[in-house]
Amino acid sequence: MTQRSLHDVVIVGVNNTPQAKLLEGHDSRSVSLAAALGAVADAGLSPLDIDGVVGPFGNDFIHQHRIGPVWRSLSPLGIPAVLEAAMAIACGLATTVLITTGEAGSHRHRTSTAPWTRPTNEFVAPYGMFTAAEFALMARRHMHLYGTTQESLAHVAAVIRNNGHVHPEAVFHGRGPFTASDVLASRMVADPFHLLDCAMTSEGGAALVLTSADRAAGRVHPVHILGGGIDHFGPAYQNPPVWESGGRRRPDLIVGTVGRRASELAFAAAGLGPQDVDVCEFYDPFSFEIIRQFEAYGFCGVGEGGDFVLSGVIEPGGRFPITTDGGTMSFSHGGAAVQLLQRVIRGVQQLRGTCSTMQVAGAEVAMCTGGGSGAMFTDVLLLGTSKP
Amino acid sequence: MTLLRPQVxxxxxxxxxxxxQHYWDGCAAGELRFQRCAVCDTAVHTPAAVCPSCGSEELRWESSSGRGVIHSVTIVWRPVTPAFEAPYAxxxxxxxxxxxxxxxVIDCDTDGEELAIGAPVEIVFHPLADGFVIPYARPR
Known part of the structure; x- marks a missing residue:
């Protein structure tokens, strides 16, 4: 088998299906398969070029297109899926891997919060916990420890929502523009999160194709994997998300800065640091998570994130533009996992230089992330226009 | 200003x-139980197989005083399902x-200082609709 490193793996195909509050005529299976075909076409390939698949309906793709027998993974989606696919290629288990996901029809009774936000665990369910409340407990602790203000949170939400406001493919295209005051004036969901501090719910599919750099030679815009990392502190939504809690390995690695170790690994693999990042495609389940991530990854000191996001760096044209398609607040939040892959897709689009809106001029390094402190995990992926 | 109550x-x-099982049995008996490591004295929750500080399997059940302070708190205004009544904290x-x-946290107002981080609380027990008893916290 040919042995390669992660640096020899490139992303050659990306695709988002149409995203909408309700995707008429679709269910999760149909939208996942549609997403897959779009990504394969974007890569300039045919299904017969795919010899590895990741995602809940990847097995279906194998059978419908009769491309088996091929490698298959049940890896969780988002950045872990991208890293596992890249490792499979680097190790020679597959040459070209499709990652596909999609969700539709699973949340159409809106009297309750979305099903993927409601844990069933015995220690949280009796208290009416859901993701907004879990993440609110982290935000409130940060505000208590460091004096972080609701205005900082609201500014983050306004910037991300405005990125989506101008994006023609965003579910909330044209819904803005928003100011921080608009965010603060929206109804409270779980203190300190107003409605506009929170992710939305929607439907859609997303897919991505990876292959080796040598196979992609001569293609336009292959995007290189520079490094990655995955940080978990245990099951989400079972144990209290205590900001200061940690593990037995390193006292500086706590739940409040989860993702720090992952980013250290990713930056080390890339030979880069935070100052080398051109665009921050950070995962945005709640506004506070952006503030926390800038601290966790070392863009600023712990406790400084609230001032950092108010310093003009996260807006379009700023030094570290964030979540440039509108993220889960405005672009789409298609279910339990679809939106996790979409941070990577947007990072690829930025490095290709093909974004129709909010293109960061000359972007060469993108940092894509997933997860969050309230869930006690964070994933990091660094992408680049060239091999390190 | 809204008074926070147990869910009904x-x-x-x-x-x-x-x-x-032993934790919930304690709640039914009006007792807040946690595990303590017989080797290094670490208090453990949620109930576990090993001590998170030293890895010992020698965990013993104890009863808590039920006294503590608020480490973090939120007020939920959009209930997770219609079965829950907002606000709850x-x-x-x-x-x-x-x-x-x-x-x-119950038995205080949504805008009360009793809901501040660091505020002293004590544990009380109330049954859910099916009689299953769970702990709540109230100002002390």
Whole structure:
């Protein structure tokens, strides 16, 4: 088998299906398969070029297109899926891997919060916990420890929502523009999160194709994997998300800065640091998570994130533009996992230089992330226009 | 200003696990139970197989004083399901034995100083609709 490193793996195909509050005529299976075909076409390939698949309906793709027998993974989606696919290629288990996901029809009774936000665990369910409340407990602790203000949170939400406001493919295209005051004036969901501090719910599919750099030679815009990392502190939504809690390995690695170790690994693999990042495609389940991530990854000191996001760096044209398609607040939040892959897709689009809106001029390094402190995990992926 | 109360809607208790049965049995008896490591004295919750500080399997059940302080708290205004009545105030309580419990704060107003981080609380017990007893926190 040919042995390669992660640096020899490139992303050659990306695709988002149409995203909408309700995707008429679709269910999760149909939208996942549609997403897959779009990504394969974007890569300039045919299904017969795919010899590895990741995602809940990847097995279906194998059978419908009769491309088996091929490698298959049940890896969780988002950045872990991208890293596992890249490792499979680097190790020679597959040459070209499709990652596909999609969700539709699973949340159409809106009297309750979305099903993927409601844990069933015995220690949280009796208290009416859901993701907004879990993440609110982290935000409130940060505000208590460091004096972080609701205005900082609201500014983050306004910037991300405005990125989506101008994006023609965003579910909330044209819904803005928003100011921080608009965010603060929206109804409270779980203190300190107003409605506009929170992710939305929607439907859609997303897919991505990876292959080796040598196979992609001569293609336009292959995007290189520079490094990655995955940080978990245990099951989400079972144990209290205590900001200061940690593990037995390193006292500086706590739940409040989860993702720090992952980013250290990713930056080390890339030979880069935070100052080398051109665009921050950070995962945005709640506004506070952006503030926390800038601290966790070392863009600023712990406790400084609230001032950092108010310093003009996260807006379009700023030094570290964030979540440039509108993220889960405005672009789409298609279910339990679809939106996790979409941070990577947007990072690829930025490095290709093909974004129709909010293109960061000359972007060469993108940092894509997933997860969050309230869930006690964070994933990091660094992408680049060239091999390190 | 709204008074925070125990939930009275159609909420059912959980199915206890091998690890948690003794904890929930304690709640039914009006006793807040946690595990303590016989080797290094660490207080442990949620119920576990090993000590998170030293890895020992020598965990002993103890009763908590039920006294603690609010470590973090939120007020939920959009209930997770129609079975829950908002507002309610999920909180992490740091018990004086040095362990953390996720519960809800009751018997105070939503804008009261009793809901501040660091405010002293004590644990009380109330049944859910199906009679399953769970702990809450109230100002002390």
């Amino acid at each position: 809607g159609p909420i059912t208790g959980p199915d206890p696990s091998v690890f948690s 999920p909180a992490i309580i740091e018990l004086e034995e040095g362990w953390f419990l996720l519960t809800s």
